[in-house]
Amino acid sequence: MVRCAIYTRKSSEEGLEQSFNSLDARREACEAYVASQKAEGWIVLPRMYDDGGFSGGTMERPALRKLLADVEAKLIDTVVVYKVDRLTRALQGHVDG
Numbered sequence: 001m002v003r004c005a006i007y008t009r010k011s012s013e014e015g016l017e018q019s020f021n022s023l024d025a026r027r028e029a030c031e032a033y034v035a036s037q038k039a040e041g042w043i044v045l046p047r048m049y050d051d052g053g054f055s056g057g058t059m060e061r062p063a064l065r066k067l068l069a070d071v072e073a074k075l076i077d078t079v080v081v082y083k084v085d086r087l088t089r090a091l092q093g094h095v096d097g
Contacts, residue, residue, distance in 0.1 A: 002042045005076040006030040007067050009051040023050050026082035034080055045076065 008026045027050070034044045047070070049063040059065075070076050 002037075002040065003045050003075070003077045004034045004042050004080050005045050005047065005049055005067060005070065005078070006034070006080050007049040007051075007063065008082065009054060009056060009061070009064075011053070011055050023052055029082055030080045042078070 006027055008023045008030070010022050010026075027048070031044055034042045047066075049067040051061040051063040054061040054064075067076070067079065071079065
């Protein structure tokens with residue numbers, strides 16, 4: 001079994017009040033990807049790691065801090081993100097270049 005956490009982030013708060021917003025859409029896309037890996041034993045963990053209204057340039061995000069703590073506690077095997085820049089802007093140059 002591969003325990004997957006989904007992390008979503010949106011840098012502005014615009015639209016977050018909607019019943020279905022871009023964080024939800026990104027989560028659904030990630031859930032679909034994990035489901036496509038079911039044969040490999042991938043499962044989505046129920047805890048939601050969503051940071052709405054936070055810049056990717058800072059690590060001071062509540063859900064990201066909880067995610068990292070859960071990774072360190074070995075509660076998560078894989079982190080799934082919609083795009084790597086949703087996790088942090090610091091990785092962008094390393095991944096693209």
